[in-house]
Amino acid sequence: MLGEINRLRPKGVLGVPKLEVVLLTGRTIKQGVGKELGKLSNEYHTSVAICQMDSKDLDSIGIRENDNVRVTTRFGSVVLTAVESDRGPHPGVIYVPYGLWANVLTGSHTHGTGMPSFKGVPAEIEPAPREEVMGVRDLLQHYYGK
Amino acid sequence: MTVVAPVTCPVCGCLCDDLELVLEGNSIVQVKKACAIGEAKFLNCQKDRLLTPLIRKNGELVQASWDEAIQRSAELLIEARYPILYGWSSTSCEAVRKGLELAEEVGGVIDNTSTVCHGPSILSIQDVGISGCTLGQIRHRADLIVYWGCDPWSAHPRHIERYTAFSEGRYRRSDWGRYVKRSYSRQLLKRVRRLTDIAYKARPLKEVASGFVPSLSTTRDRKMVVVDVRRTRTADAADYFLQVRPNGDYELLQALRLLARQENLDVDEVSGLPVRLLEEVADAMIECQLGIIFFGVGLTMSSGKNRNVDAALSLVRDLNRWTKFLILPMRGHFNVTGANVVSTWQTGYPFAVDFSKGYPFYNPGETSVVDILSRGESDAALVVASDPVSNFPREAVKNMIGNPLIVIDPLETPTSLSADVVLPSTFVGIETEGTAYRMDHVPLPLKRILTPPAGVIPDEEVLGRILDRVRSLSKDVT
Numbered sequence: 001m002l003g004e005i006n007r008l009r010p011k012g013v014l015g016v017p018k019l020e021v022v023l024l025t026g027r028t029i030k031q032g033v034g035k036e037l038g039k040l041s042n043e044y045h046t047s048v049a050i051c052q053m054d055s056k057d058l059d060s061i062g063i064r065e066n067d068n069v070r071v072t073t074r075f076g077s078v079v080l081t082a083v084e085s086d087r088g089p090h091p092g093v094i095y096v097p098y099g100l101w102a103n104v105l106t107g108s109h110t111h112g113t114g115m116p117s118f119k120g121v122p123a124e125i126e127p128a129p130r131e132e133v134m135g136v137r138d139l140l141q142h143y144y145g146k
Numbered sequence: 147m148t149v150v151a152p153v154t155c156p157v158c159g160c161l162c163d164d165l166e167l168v169l170e171g172n173s174i175v176q177v178k179k180a181c182a183i184g185e186a187k188f189l190n191c192q193k194d195r196l197l198t199p200l201i202r203k204n205g206e207l208v209q210a211s212w213d214e215a216i217q218r219s220a221e222l223l224i225e226a227r228y229p230i231l232y233g234w235s236s237t238s239c240e241a242v243r244k245g246l247e248l249a250e251e252v253g254g255v256i257d258n259t260s261t262v263c264h265g266p267s268i269l270s271i272q273d274v275g276i277s278g279c280t281l282g283q284i285r286h287r288a289d290l291i292v293y294w295g296c297d298p299w300s301a302h303p304r305h306i307e308r309y310t311a312f313s314e315g316r317y318r319r320s321d322w323g324r325y326v327k328r329s330y331s332r333q334l335l336k337r338v339r340r341l342t343d344i345a346y347k348a349r350p351l352k353e354v355a356s357g358f359v360p361s362l363s364t365t366r367d368r369k370m371v372v373v374d375v376r377r378t379r380t381a382d383a384a385d386y387f388l389q390v391r392p393n394g395d396y397e398l399l400q401a402l403r404l405l406a407r408q409e410n411l412d413v414d415e416v417s418g419l420p421v422r423l424l425e426e427v428a429d430a431m432i433e434c435q436l437g438i439i440f441f442g443v444g445l446t447m448s449s450g451k452n453r454n455v456d457a458a459l460s461l462v463r464d465l466n467r468w469t470k471f472l473i474l475p476m477r478g479h480f481n482v483t484g485a486n487v488v489s490t491w492q493t494g495y496p497f498a499v500d501f502s503k504g505y506p507f508y509n510p511g512e513t514s515v516v517d518i519l520s521r522g523e524s525d526a527a528l529v530v531a532s533d534p535v536s537n538f539p540r541e542a543v544k545n546m547i548g549n550p551l552i553v554i555d556p557l558e559t560p561t562s563l564s565a566d567v568v569l570p571s572t573f574v575g576i577e578t579e580g581t582a583y584r585m586d587h588v589p590l591p592l593k594r595i596l597t598p599p600a601g602v603i604p605d606e607e608v609l610g611r612i613l614d615r616v617r618s619l620s621k622d623v624t
Contacts, residue, residue, distance in 0.1 A: 022392045024375060026443070027301040029182060036157070036186035038194050039533060039559040076540050087376045093392060095376065100536045100560055108539040111451060113269060114261045114498055114514025116539045118447040119375075120393040136560055143540060144547050146564045 016126055017061045021094045023073060023105060023123040031097040040136055048099030049133050051125070052085040057092070063127045070128040071096070073121050076104040076143075079131045094125060100139055147175075154592050155184040156236070156575030159477035159585035160302050160309075172597050181303030188576065196558055196570035197599055207568065212601075212611075219528070219567050220615035222550045224623075226526035228502055229254035230546075232515050233532030233554075235479035238580025238592065241605040242481075242488040245530060246499075248613045251620075255500045255524070257515040258485035259478070259532055266446040267475045268486065268496050269510060270455035277462055279438070279472045280586045281308075286315035288472075290434035292371040294458065295395060295444020296476045299379035305476070310440075311370045311383065319367040325383050332382075369434070371427060373398070374444060386427055391418040393449035399457035402428055406464045432468045439473040477585035480575070484583035519545040526550040528612075530605055531571070535561040554608050571605045572598040580606075 034044035051069055063069065069082045071094065078101050085095060096102040098118075105123065108116050140146050151166040165184065168176035173192060177185040199215030200207040210218075223229055231249045234242050235258055242258075249256035260268060284291070291310045298305035306312045312322040372384035373395075381387040390398050394417030401416040405428035411421050431437055439462060445454040458473060465471035477483050486496035493499045495508035498515070511517055515534075518524050519542035526549050535543050536559065546564075553565040562568045572578045575592035583589050598604075 024392065025447075027297065029300040029303065029379075032183040032300065032303075033186045036183055037190050038557060039536060040194070085376075087378060090376050090389075093375065098537060103537060103543070104540050106539040108516055108520040108541040110511060110514065110517055110520075112511030113451045114257075114265045114510040114516060115446055115451055116262065116516055116542075117449070117451075118262075119444065120448040137563070140535075140560060140564060144535075144544055144564065146547050 018124050018126045019057055019061050021057065021092050021123050021125055023071065023119075023121040024093060024095045025098055025102040025106065025118045025121075026095065028097045031099065044099075045135065048097040049080055049101045050083045050097065051080040052083050052087070052095040053125075054088045054091045054093070055084050056089070057094070057125075058082060058084060061125065061127055063129075068128045068131055068133060069125050070131065071105060071123055071125050073105045073107075073123045075107040075121075078104040079128050079133050081133055094123065100136060101133075104139075104143060150593070150595055153595065154575065154582070154590050155180055155187075156480045156573070156582065156592055157181075157184045157187050158302050158480055159483060160305050161480055161582060161584040161590050162304050162308060163590055167595060169595070174596070183303060191556075191573050191576050192596070192599075194558060195556060195599055195602070196562065196568060197601060199570065200562075200565075200568040202566040207563075207565070212603075215567055215569055216608075216611045216615050219552045219569065219612050220619055222526050222552060222567065223248075223252045223254070223528065223612070223616055224619055226252070226254070226524075226550070228518075228524050229526040229528065230515050230518060230524045231256040231528045231530070232258070232534060233530035234258040234485040235260070235482035236531040236574070237481065237605045238574045238578070238582065239481065239484045239488045239589075240580055241530065241574070241609060242485050243492065244606050244609040244613065246489060246492045248528075248609055248616065249499070250501045250506075251613060251616055253502050253504065254528075255498070255502070255513055255515065255518060256489070257498045257513075258482065258489065259537075260482050260486055260497050261510070261514045262516060262537060263443055263478050263482065264446055264475045265497055265510060265514065266452035267441070267455045270452040270459060273452075274456055274459040274463075276459060276474075277466065277472050278474055278586070280588055281474075281584070283436075284438050284472070285309045285313045285318075287317055287436045288315075288438050289318060289367060290369050290371070290430060290437035292373065292431075292437065292439040293380055293384075293476075294373045294439055294441040295375075295448075296440060296442020297374065297378040297380050298440070298476065299383070301442070301478065302476060305440075306380070306383065310438075311368050321368050321370070321383075329382075369430060371430070386423075386430070388419055388423070388427065394418065395445055395448065395454045396450040396457055398424075399454065399461055402431070403457065403461045403464050406432065406461060406468070431465055431471070434469055434471075437465065437469065437471045439471075440476050441473065442476045443478075474586060481582035483585055483587060484581065484589070487583050487587065487589075516542045519543075524549060526552075528552045528554070529561055529565075530554045530609070531556075531574075533559040533561045535559070535564055554605055556602070569608050570602045571608055572602055574605065577602075578604040578606075 030047035034047035
């Protein structure tokens with residue numbers, strides 16, 4: 001299935017490369033330490049406003065580590081910094097640590113359990129060289145108006 | 147300089163109770179035996195604190211007196227038709243008890259963070275039942291440890307060292323030495339690969355995604371199996387690593403159930419894994435003397451949710467036909483288990499308890515906060531020791547922020563930034579005593595080590611003051 005959905009297809013007016021992937025969100029040790037240093041700390045921001053990608057996926061949309069990418073699901077879209085995953089190989093799978101950024105991308109349907117689907121969400125990823133990764137306050141203002 | 151020991155760590159569900167803290171006056175200068183997350187919490191607990199109550203006036207959060215903030219909170223809760231009281235996993239059982247009293251008084255819904263964590267596991271345990279145990283049993287006796295959909299190396303950093311593969315038990319030896327040797331050999335292999343890469347400009351040695359990692363020693367005591375969608379750091383330490391396809395856990399669990407019942411599989415591959423490998427793992431499970439599955443939110447947050455956990459619990463039941471097998475959820479926050487326990491002995495239900503009818507009513511999917519917020523039914527929220535604005539899906543956050551929001555927390559968080567009333571509180575387990583439940587339901591006392599900043603009071607007391615004010619205001623109305 002992964003092979004099937006992990007195909008590159010040119011899209012958009014300028015043919016910006018987009019990649020269909022599966023989004024996983026979860027904990028990392030840096031996210032754990034970052035949250036204890038404070039949700040508004042720089043450490044927290046750099047540990048969660050990232051998108052861990054397989055090296056092949058980085059190549060296929062033509063970006064390098066630390067370039068910005070836009071991740072879009074049917075629930076929302078957010079700009080993150082792409083990082084090469086040290087937990088690879090996992091082509092077709094991206095990993096975003098828990099946090100404000102990840103949860104812009106997840107839906108609230110719980111299938112009658114109370115639990116939204118935070119893992120295994122279909123997503124699209126594309127380079128976003130001209131866009132910035134938002135800080136906590138900007139993000140709150142942009143998405144929630146507070 | 148004084149040393150305080152032993153100290154119980156108020157971070158994750160492991161509740162490690164062997165920490166040593168070095169104090170200088172009223173601050174912690176050194177933390178011994180803790181993991182990186184525990185150390186970060188103890189060393190940073192006095193920085194960037196909320197020190198006075200805040201109230202939103204003309205769109206801005208401004209300083210207010212305790213009396214004013216408590217009055218405003220009580221008014222908001224009384225005015226609300228269907229308030230939500232949420233959080234509770236990072237505070238003491240005593241505070242949870244007070245919270246339940248408040249929820250009943252205001253006729254609201256009280257839900258804890260397990261609703262977006264192991265809530266589906268609880269639903270499944272209520273359906274299927276669980277063969278549980280305490281972690282001490284595992285430490286001393288388990289010879290097969292399965293981590294399924296969890297990465298303790300990142301989320302419960304001392305779990306492996308204290309309770310499973312790397313712990314020195316009475317009847318089982320630690321696997322640490324062998325792991326170190328294997329790490330060295332892996333590094334060596336990487337170097338050789340890099341050299342051959344340079345020499346041949348090709349990759350003669352390919353990394354295997356899943357499978358059995360050959361062991362260096364044959365006199366093994368414990369075996370570790372990791373099932374995950376990524377090769378996590380925990381997987382690096384495992385004997386078997388099964389890299390399951392995302393959303394493929396249910397299939398894999400049912401396949402293992404068939405194998406445990408000595409049935410044959412008519413396919414070559416399940417969830418991206420060769421059946422031959424699954425047969426090997428099923429054999430290891432049947433042949434062990436005492437096995438355990440620790441499962442994480444990899445099962446509850448992906449497709450299938452509680453049904454995945456049903457399959458895992460049933461696999462354990464099947465395996466008990468051959469050997470002794472146990473299963474435990476890896477609980478996240480330090481007192482999320484306590485929040486479930488207190489809620490259960492007070493109301494009969496572990497989470498998502500609705501008091502709007504005047505008596506406790508429980509129906510996750512209907513009375514769970516994410517569902518209530520998505521349907522836009524609540525009209526106020528009280529959040530204690532939690533940060534739902536960071537951790538709820540966008541639509542749910544929108545509704546929470548759109549209505550009056552009261553936050554009780556020691557630190558500034560995205561939730562406190564979006565609140566209408568902010569009440570600063572102390573850190574339970576550092577500045578306030580209390581009781582917390584470890585992930586295996588063992589209650590442990592938490593210590594008061596530091597004096598809290600002036601004017602900051604414990605969660606339990608804040609909730610008590612709001613409750614008293616709610617009662618006196620309601621009396622005035624009637």
